[in-house]
Amino acid sequence: MGGVEDETEPSRKRIRLSHEVLRDLANGLSIVGSNPDFSGDLMARSLPIKGDEEIVGSKGVIKRVEFVRIITQALYSLGYENSGARLQEESGVSLQSSVVNLLIQQVLNGKWNESLATLKSIGLLDESIIKSASFLILEQKYFELLDDDKVMDALKTLRMEITPLSINNARVREISWSILFPVKFVHVDSSNFSTTRAKSRAKLLAELQKLLPPHVMIPDRRLEHLVEQALILQRDTCMFHNSEDNVMSLYKDHQCGRDQIPSRTLQVLEAHNDEVWFLQFSHDGKCLASASNDRTTIIWEVDSHGDLSVKHKLSGHQKPVSSMSWSPDDSQILTCGVEENVRRWDASSGECLHVYEKAGYGFVSCAWFPDGKSMCLGVNDKSICMWDLEGKELQCWKGQRILKISDLQVMNDGKQIISTCRESSILLLDVEAKVERLIEEDQAITSFSLSRDNRFLLVNLLNQEIHLWNIEGEVKLVAKYKGHKRTCFLIRSCFGGLEEAFIASGSEDSQVYIWHRGSGELIQALPGHSGVVNCVAWNPANSHMLASASDDHTIRIWGLNDLKMKHKGPANHCNGVHYCNRKTDRGETWL
C-alpha cells in the first residue's frame, strides 16, 4: 500500500497545528475517550512545554514526539484516560491530530459521507491509500444498508460510489452477490466468499488504521509491541535459556545462567554387556530405548522423580542392534540388527511381535510411518522399501544407492522419506510426487537427525563438523558446529532443550558436547564417560534431561547442577548407580 514512511516534517507541522487547536478551542475538543471534566482543567494548557529536545535516549534513535505519542496510546489502552489526556497536554504532543480524531468519531457513528470528506482532508500524499480507505468505508456503508434492508440505497452506493473508485474490482463483484444472496445462503465451503454481514465498526477502524500511514494513525498497542520485541530478542540471545518458568522481567535484561543446561551426571545406567550404540527417548518422554553391540535393546522407564530403571530387555537379534524406532504412539518399537532382520516389539510387554526378513538380504535401517500401520526399511541391496506390519511389501524404491551404514527417517506428514545415500548425500524423497531433493556435502556423511518440527536436519560429517540444514523448500545450509572429536567411529548428534534451542553430540574423547543452536557457540563439554560417546538423546518432555550412550557399556543421564538432593531409598534399582554425594563430581570443563 506504499505506506508513507517516517516523515518528520508533516508530523511536526501537524503537532504545531494541534498546539493552536488546543489553545484556541475553549470548549473541549473530541480527543478519543475524552473525559467530560477535562474542560475544567484547561488551566494546565498554559504550562510551558517540557523537554523540547527532539531526540531522547542515549543512543539517539528515539524521537521524543513519537515516544510521547505511543506512551499516550498505551495509557489510553490501559484505561488511564485522565493520564492520557494530561500527558498530551503537558507534553504538547497530541496522540492523534484532531482531523483523525474526527474521522474516528465519524466512522464509529456511521457518518459515512462526512468521514469520506474528512479522509480527504487529512492530507495524505498517496492517492491509492485514500481510494482504498474510501473503499473500506463505502463497503461498510453498503453492508450496513443491506442489513437494514435498504436494498435500493445499497445498490446505489455500489453503483455510484464504490464502482467509480475503480479499485479492487474483484471484491466489488464479490460483494454484489450479497444483494442477490441474502445471509441465509452463506456458502460455507468457499472460503473466499465472505458473504458476511457488516462487520463491527471497530473492526473497520482497525482495518483503516492498517491502511493509513503509521504516523497518521498509530498502529494499535504499539508500545506493547516494541517491548515484546525487546524481550523476545533478549530471550533469543540468551544462550542458556532452557526453562519455561523464567518469567521475564522488564527491570533487568534477561540472561539465564549456565545452570539451566544439564551438566551433571544424575544416573549411570549399567545394564548392557557391551558398547551402547544407539539411544532414543519415546515421543512422550516417559521411556528411553537403548541399543547395543551386545545384541539387545533395553527399554528404560522414567519415573516421576526422573530416575530411570529397566523395564524390558529385548533379546533375539543375532547381530548387534544398530538402530531402532519408536512407533508414533510409543506402544511399539522396531529394532534393526546390522544387516540382519528387523523386529517389532510391544513396548509395554516386551514381547517380540514380528520378525521381518528379506530372503538373501539384510536390513540397514528402519523407521515408522506416522499412521503406525507401515514402516520404511533400508535394505543392503541399496534400495528402500515400504512394508506393512504383516510383512507385505507395499512399495520399493530401487537405485537409491543406500549405504550399509545409513540413517532413515520419515517426516511427520508421512510424505517424505529421508535417507543417507551415496556417501556424501542425503536423499529427501517425496513418496507421492516422486520428487527427489538432495543435500550434498563435500565430505562423507556419517549420521543425521531430524528436528521435531521436521524443518531442519542435523548432519554429522567425517571431518568432525556438524552441519545444520534447513529442509523446507530449497535445502539450505544454516549453521556449523565444531569442537568434538571424530576420527573413525559413527558419532551421533541430536536436537534438544526448550524449543530445541540446543545441539548435543557424542565424541571420541568421551565427552558430551552441547552447543547453543542459534549462535553456534560451544556451551559445554561434559566429561564422565570412559569411552567414546556414540549417541546422545534429549528428553522431548523434559528439557533438563539428556542421555548419552558410550563404549564403556553405560548410559549416563545428565541433569541440572542444582538439583536438590532427592530422597533415594536403599538402591532398589540395582541397575542404576546413583550419585548421591555431590562432592564426588569431578570438576567439569566449563567452556
Add this chain to the structure above:
Amino acid sequence: MGRLYIQNLAGEKIFKCKFCKVDSASHNDIISKDFRGRFGRAYLFRNVVNISLGPSEDRHLTSGLHTVNDIYCSSCQQIMGWRYEKAYEESEKYKEGLYILEKERMLKDGW
C-alpha cells in the same frame, strides 16, 4: 570400540587392508612408488581412508629427520604405514601431510 564408520572408495583400482579388507586408498592417489618401509616397498599417497593416527614421533629416516605418525587400519588396528607430519629439510617438505602405505600390508582390488 564403537560403531565403526567405514568409508568406501570409488574408482577401479583400490588398495585394501590385507587383514580385514576395508578400503585404504585409491590407485589414483599415488604420488610416488619409490619408497621403502619396514616391510619393503611402499607407496606415497595423497589421501587414505579408514585409518587411525598414532602419536607423533621424531624419526630418522633414510631421507633425514622427520616427525611422523604411524597409521593403523581403523577396522583391525594392524599397522599400515605412516604419515609425514613435518620434514626438517627443505627438499623433503613436499611430503608433509602425505601418507605412506606399505605394499606388504595391502591387497589390490581391481587389477
